[in-house]
Amino acid sequence: MENRWTERISDYVDGTMDADEVRVFEARMDEDPDLAAAVADVRALVRDAAALPPVDPPAGLWTAIAGDLPPRGAAGPVVDLQEERARRGMVFARWQAIAAAVTLALLSGAMGWILRGEPAPSDGPPTTARGPAVETGVWVDEAVPARFDEENAHLAANIHELEVALRAQRGRLDEETLAVVEDNLAAIDEAIRDALRALGQDPDSSYLRSHLASTMERKARLLEDANRLSRREI
């Protein structure tokens, strides 16, 4: 499965391709079962995410936001939200934002699924996007998911795409490298879970938020490396 096709999966699933592109993409899926499987994964994810109950903002959120706003009537620059999102690289489809939360909810068991090709840890709708810690131990406080979604959704979506791509190409990594990648991803996932638990206890900690983001960035870099190796770009 070539990178140029995996990069178009979200366009295909979102229905933003034109008719010619769809025809070419579907012809490619017929030839490439890995690509077809990746598309099926993303569709399943979107379906599961759509079944999630709406997330209510935690109590006190508006008070916190209002505290950060300038006084009523104060002059300030008018910000074009579309431009601002584009500037921050935060233009992504709705399903990707939802997928971000789902991805994180599944993080603890995801790597075994990705690297060993085992069934996904949860085939049903994920139930851990909010509320106390359950089996995956990811969420521990209602305040965390909303803040996390806002700050790291793009990163989580990127990680998910890299995981899907790696899953499709894992057979091209030699056993030793696969084991090393798996060990390292497990260590990073453990660190992400730790950081999320800690954020549950101390949601206002700038250190913990920064630590979580940098750990996720490290995971993204490791996944990029693993994908690069699986494509023999070395």
Place this chain on the structure above:
Amino acid sequence: MRRHALLRTVFALAAWAALSTAAARADDGRFERVLPVGDDTRLVVEHHVGLVVVTVWDRDEVAFDVDYDPEFYEFEVRDRGLRIHAEFTPLRGGRAAAELLVRVPTWMPVEVRGLDVDVEIEGVLAPIEVDVVGGDVFVRGGRGEVEVRSVHGGIEIQDAIAELDLSSAHDDVELHDCTGEIRVECVNGDVRMEGLSSGSVEIETTSGDVLIDGTLEPGGDYFVSTHAGDVAISLLPETDLTVTVDTFDGNVRARLDATLEEVERGKRYRMVLGTGEGRLIVESFAGDVILYDPKRGRGKRG
């Protein structure tokens, strides 16, 4: 017309000479060749399994001494003007080891890429770039920029005066007597720096410990982050630094004359050394942090 004919002859002779020397190739499993090189020429080595050793001499020539099994590899050296390109091409799926020993002028930049390859580069006083999947990398020397990546091998750098960018996911990174801006990223590996002299250091590891022993320059910018590892940093009392330590579940100690102020109970600490001009930020989620005067040592841990 005669002039054009003469030019054509000269070009033909030059092309013949270039082909006969540049496309040097051997099929008996041994390859020994010396090629003259001009200024700004770069050595590029692509290998699969085995060993690459690069040493230096005082000639403007590159000498190859290669030992391989011709059943498993073809080996070829191509002179592409500004690049001498040495490459093993695997002939079958096996993973037979091959050795490449090469001598280069000290000024020659070196680039090595490989799969399961140990790499040793000694004495090169030029930029160095190594990118391998497995295998350990040892470098003594390096100037300008030194970039080393190994997914599951260790990295050791000595005596580099360079901007260093080092990454090993699964093994340790060690630096001895290095000078320059340094960036290191690991996941499971430790990071040890001894005899360091730097105005900018950035270290990130997930599970590894970090040890920094050396001179942090006044006004410098230093960042160390680990999730589960311990951190030990030696600080001279006269270093002009503002030190901030963040932790979630670690212990923080200072064996210095300066006072480590607890800004947020058990979570954030701050200390000013000298003028406080530079900045040292240490983050350890669950590991212990000790900042110590090298004259007093680290003391008992725990």
